[in-house]
Amino acid sequence: MEILFSCSKCIDDKFNKREKQPYQLDAQYETINGSGFYDYTCTNGHRNIVVLQDLPFELLFQSAIVLLCNGYFRESVFNFAASLERFLEFCVKAFVFSKQHDFDLFDETWKGVSRQSERQIGAFYFLYLNIVNEPPQIIDDKMSRLRNDVIHKGEFISKHEAERYGKFVYDYINSTRKKLESKVEKQWNIGMGRAVDYHLKQVFKSINNRLKDAGEDTENQLIQTTTIPTYVSISRPLPTSSFEEIIADYISYHVKLMR
């Protein structure tokens, strides 16, 4: 899986020279990684250190769409399922951080559930009830079985089944967001902002460690931030498109931001 990045120095150079050339995209694909940042050199030799602000659940969902549209049905379920689990983790953080924002206390507690997704779902259910004063949407047993059959039993599934699972995840994320935005908007926004800060703090920590390990200057580096639009981006308004429409949308783009 790869993400398209454009070199800011190349774009600046072109803009400053006011070149009257046909528009050309100064961009290259970089393999997606788990660190949240990308350190690469463009074809003109400029180094770019870029923080990709998108959250893990957003990137996992987008990867699942890419896989689904390319005929990797089994693999798309892996990523849809991981996207849902990471979305629930994000919500747990937002719920906790809406009341206090000691990230270390969170880390200490998360250790107790980090290896078992069932425990994380339990944490989400009860924190949701506590914040919203209504029960959350309980994850459909049929969907959990489909996920388990693919992940644990190695089952091959049809395009239709993969789409059904993808649609379930897409709708679950959106309906949860919709409820939180309408019922507890202020608290959700505070918690969400802090949960995003938590994520970025981890990314900057790993950049510093990487630079330090390489014996490089950690102070005077130009670190840029960027984001790619995903179909479940939390920083964008709640999507109005159906799952079928986002699939058609991905297929229609000539230049893919993720492939």
Ligand SMILES: [Zn+2]
């Ligand atoms: Zn460049």
